[in-house]
Amino acid sequence: MLAPVAAALTVLLAGCTVGPDYKGAPATTNASSFKRAPDGVVATAPGVAAWWVALNDPQLTALIEAGIDNSPDLRAAQARVRQARAGLTQQQSNALPKVGASAAYVRTREPDLSSLSGGSSGSSGGRGPVALYLAGFDASWELDLFGGTRRAVEAASAEADASEADLADTHVQLAAEIGSAYVGLRDQQQRIAIVRKSAELEEHVLSLTEQRRERGVSSQVDVERVRTQVENTRNALIPLDAQIAESLDQLALLTGREPGALDDMLKQPTPLPALPQTVAVGDPAQLLRRRPDVRAAERRLASQSAQIGEREADWFPKVTLFGSLSYSAADPGHLVRKDNLTWLGVPYLQWNAFDFGRTKAKVDQARASFDEAQAKYESTVLGALRDADVALSRFGHERENVVSLRTVEGSATRAANLTEQRYRAGTASALDWIDAERTRYTAEQNRVQSDAQLIKDYVALQKSLGLGWESSASAQ
Numbered sequence: 001m002l003a004p005v006a007a008a009l010t011v012l013l014a015g016c017t018v019g020p021d022y023k024g025a026p027a028t029t030n031a032s033s034f035k036r037a038p039d040g041v042v043a044t045a046p047g048v049a050a051w052w053v054a055l056n057d058p059q060l061t062a063l064i065e066a067g068i069d070n071s072p073d074l075r076a077a078q079a080r081v082r083q084a085r086a087g088l089t090q091q092q093s094n095a096l097p098k099v100g101a102s103a104a105y106v107r108t109r110e111p112d113l114s115s116l117s118g119g120s121s122g123s124s125g126g127r128g129p130v131a132l133y134l135a136g137f138d139a140s141w142e143l144d145l146f147g148g149t150r151r152a153v154e155a156a157s158a159e160a161d162a163s164e165a166d167l168a169d170t171h172v173q174l175a176a177e178i179g180s181a182y183v184g185l186r187d188q189q190q191r192i193a194i195v196r197k198s199a200e201l202e203e204h205v206l207s208l209t210e211q212r213r214e215r216g217v218s219s220q221v222d223v224e225r226v227r228t229q230v231e232n233t234r235n236a237l238i239p240l241d242a243q244i245a246e247s248l249d250q251l252a253l254l255t256g257r258e259p260g261a262l263d264d265m266l267k268q269p270t271p272l273p274a275l276p277q278t279v280a281v282g283d284p285a286q287l288l289r290r291r292p293d294v295r296a297a298e299r300r301l302a303s304q305s306a307q308i309g310e311r312e313a314d315w316f317p318k319v320t321l322f323g324s325l326s327y328s329a330a331d332p333g334h335l336v337r338k339d340n341l342t343w344l345g346v347p348y349l350q351w352n353a354f355d356f357g358r359t360k361a362k363v364d365q366a367r368a369s370f371d372e373a374q375a376k377y378e379s380t381v382l383g384a385l386r387d388a389d390v391a392l393s394r395f396g397h398e399r400e401n402v403v404s405l406r407t408v409e410g411s412a413t414r415a416a417n418l419t420e421q422r423y424r425a426g427t428a429s430a431l432d433w434i435d436a437e438r439t440r441y442t443a444e445q446n447r448v449q450s451d452a453q454l455i456k457d458y459v460a461l462q463k464s465l466g467l468g469w470e471s472s473a474s475a476q
Contacts, residue, residue, distance in 0.1 A: 017147025019309015038396025070256030136326025148313025165296035187452030291466030
């Protein structure tokens with residue numbers, strides 16, 4: 001028993017705040033650069049948080065801005081920020097006095113006591129109605145002697161900061177999803193255009209082959225083989241059409257619109273966005289300061305640290321100052337008179353000295369929650385570094401793949417042109433020409449798909465760097 005009392009007196013006299021003082025998140029990495037950064041990626045800090053501006057695509061910019069304005073997910077994150085800010089205001093108010101006012105009007109009638117004492121039946125039945133008017137004010141103030149309220153405010157402030165970081169992370173995720181879906185749509189539109197050109201060419205070859213069969217130069221077998229190729233190419237259009245419809249609906253959802261709302265705006269194919277010449281990524285230290293999810297994890301770690309002190313304050317006495325001022329009178333005109341005044345002032349001490357381990361259990365729970373938050377923070381940091389290195393590696397390798405596929409496309413185009421010349425000269429069959437053209441179209445499709453994948457990898461890189469939120473309006 002003496003130990004808690006001594007501890008309480010020591011803290012009271014020293015005027016300290018119980019619980020650990022938060023000294024920042026633990027260091028988790030000493031890396032000064034990204035290990036997977038390819039050539040052309042510079043270590044300077046990114047200058048533009050709105051990474052989509054560097055792609056010079058007005059429609060992409062318009063879609064991302066529409067998503068920021070209309071996305072239900074973003075509105076939900078903004079609502080959570082407002083909730084956290086209101087919680088902070090509530091905790092700050094707990095440190096201030098509570099003042100109330102009351103008023104009442106009482107009207108009553110005394111009972112007839114004569115019947116109880118054997119009085120005559122003709123008694124008047126008691127006195128008439130009695131009226132009483134009451135008005136008063138009361139105030140109470142819990143003195144934050146041991147810092148429990150201050151720790152609660154500290155925890156709520158950190159939670160509000162974490163909610164704002166979550167909002168920024170929602171911006172990052174939304175911009176990246178819109179960018180990836182938009183690039184996917186343009187990729188599908190370009191590839192379906194290539195397939196249609198291939199189908200038109202094959203139909204032309206089919207017509208020529210049928211003419212040759214009529215002249216006896218080609219057989220019916222040649223005609224059927226070419227017709228089979230034409231049908232196979234036409235069938236390839238069906239899944240691409242379905243993918244385009246799915247991408248349009250996905251973009252509508254991400255921008256907060258109903259399915260089909262963007263069909264007229266995006267149905268006309270356009271080239272893929274152009275990548276910038278260089279990509280700035282900064283270093284790991286800059287990444288950890290910039291990524292919203294890392295900042296959110298750090299703020300929640302700070303909140304859990306403050307909650308330890310909030311729980312430890314329950315070990316010590318709570319002192320509340322209570323005061324009351326009231327007036328009472330039978331006539332409202334005489335209510336506010338000195339002789340009708342009643343006042344009360346009380347210092348109130350409350351101490352759960354015998355709680356049978358409840359407070360200790362709460363403190364242990366808070367400390368365990370802090371350990372969990374610290375582990376989550378370290379995991380978030382390592383995940384952020386992993387995301388950046390993986391994105392850099394994919395971006396570098398895909399860029400090499402694009403160069404290789406451009407070479408393949410050039411060779412396939414030259415081979416197709418030579419085969420066409422041989423066909424028209426009668427030294428190559430229609431199937432030889434079709435095979436050469438299909439190889440060329442396949443090479444072109446692969447190159448377009450790789451171009452699109454490279455831009456998607458660029459978008460994923462910007463997402464891994466935590467970009468895409470600083471230019472957006474803060475929650476209202």
